[in-house]
Amino acid sequence: MTAPQSKKPDEPVGNDSMDSDNETASRTSADVQRHDRDTIETEEEAERSLAGDPEKTQDVGGLAHIFRRDGNEGDHKRSRRRQRKAGRRSRGGNDESELLYKVEEGGRSSSAESSANSSEADLGRIRQVHAKRKSSKCSRVSRFAAIFVGITVAFLALLFGAYKATRSTETVEETKPTTIAKTMSNGTHEFAPTTILISLDGFRADFLHRGLTPTLGSFIKQGVSPKYMNPSFPSLTFPNHFTLVTGMHPESHGIVGNTFWDPIMAQGFTYHDPTKSMKPEYWNAEPIWETAELQDVRSAIHMWPGSEAHIGTKEPAFVDKYKGDEKLENKVARVLGWLDLPGPNDPGASAETPRPQLILKYVPNVDSDGHAYGPNSTYIRSTIAEVDGVLGALFSGLEERNLTNIVNVVVVSDHGMATTSNQRLIQLEDLLDPDLIEHIDGWPLYGLRPKDQSKEQLEKLYQELLSKADLPQYKGSFDVYLRDKNMPERYHFTKNNRIAPLWIVPNPGWAVVTKGEFNIEDALSKDEDYNPRGLHGYDNENPLMRAIFIARGPAFPHAEGSQVVPFQNIEVYNIICDSLGIEPKPNNGTIRLPFKTIGLHDPNEHPDIPDDPPDVDFGAQLLPPDLPGVENLPPPTIQGSDPPPAAENGQDEAFNPTPSNDRPVVEDGESQDEQDKSWVEWINGKLKDVKVWATGLFGGTKEDPQEAEETRHGEDW
16 A cells, blocks of 8 residues: 655745745635645644554654654744745734734644644634724723713803803902002101091982082092992892992892891891890891901901991901991091001001001991981081082091092992882781781881791781772882792892891882871871981882992002992902902902093083882872772862861860961961962971971071981981
């Protein structure tokens, strides 16, 4: 039997191997695996055929030796294959052939186990490559999704910010000051940044245009100011004075009215009772004097509302308690006396009596007389002139000390004032049953806390009041709000449990009164006038409630007579802090110094003078709204035109009171029919001002303040 022929070692085995390698370079791993397996099986079969019979093996003699593998020759062949593979890898190739070289490198082609392991490793690495590609693709998708989400969120945030900006009615300026307060010298003494803040309580913005304020008029021409400044709601003294020194809305700093009930403390705040109003737990914000003291800027406070409460951890260096009868000239002397104290670098400087850099001064006179006589009375004109004169004395004192251009002076007011009338009164008992109410907050606004504060009961009372507000006799006189339902957003008057859940908010010039305070029907029958004659507390954006802001000094380096856009008084805190070079606490204000001006005030511009609301025919209002034939009734008779009947036992003193000096007296025996009723009606309304005017003209004195005080609700701040 002839043995199968085989290639001799000296035949071109290298060429076959090279061809095989060339083919392998273009094959896949699976093809290479099959080829290796077939080759191994063929060689093993050939060896078995040649070496299967020992005797035959001996017969063939040298043939077995010829086909027996030589180790050195195998190593030499493997070395040659590795060199050829390395050459092909250096010349490039596709990814699969490159991967094949990597998995085959160092393998033994003559071993089945080595080939199998090499192929399995090859397949595993291919799977890893595909997995990495898939993972890389997923990673790219994830990164893209994250970027997309980030851009979307940023866009929505920007959109929301733009929306809030368009909703805001307040001036938005730089959030950080761009000027630095500096120490200055008046020629003899160095003065660290110093600011005097003066509040003229109840000084309405249009009082500047009555020809009574030459000092303030000159101050406007020298400084910077808006046409007016809006107070915060409610436009009352205590809430607004704390807003001026904190930069916060009343709902944020906690003083939500001159009077209010705190349901957590279960006690009421009453402004005219210091034992109740000066408890520190009511005052929930840091005032500017504490901000200054915490930054080593000393402060002095003259009668500022709230300064007597021990707020925070740092007290002012000086605090003057409120005195209603304090003379105006004493206020000037007090401020100038503080400025005359030695500074920190002067001989005689004392830590106990330092020269203050922040001075706050409160002037209540215009507010007090505005309540007593009305904002349009002849009497209030003299008060406005007096206050202006006192400011002139202060400015003269600054000039004498060469401090006009060294000390900042800021003059503000807290609110305006509206004239009241018997024809603009609303009896609370005609609107609802007072027995349903546990606490009443505020005045002239009425915050109602029902005994039953369930949502259903509040809604029921709200609807009842709303239906009354739509009646003809009340049309346009008041609005009704539920704190948590329809309170105007611009009031910023919801986020505090000291704010009552239900509110009656009269329009300017109107007032809600209980019968215990003022019985409207009885008063009309007796021809009595409602007091106070001036009120505030209304919508903070109503022209009658507008306040003032005027500033001059080194912190306001603007052209003389510069004008800025009107703003709300929440901005004052930041402005004063910047003038002193101290860092304000977070607050609701946004304006920072220097101001962004809008040109100069035009002296020829016609001033905006608001009108008081018109009177109404109150006699008709007293009739029930559903009374038939109201339109056919005769006009109401002028109260007091007919004399009362005489008592049986002669004259009754109750029916013959002493005639008031401000009403005409009808002589005995004179027929009432001969009087001109229209003249009587007119003169009854006008003669009061004539009396006051004549008194001032001929050197008379003003009405006794104590007597005026008795006609008011305590002190109507």
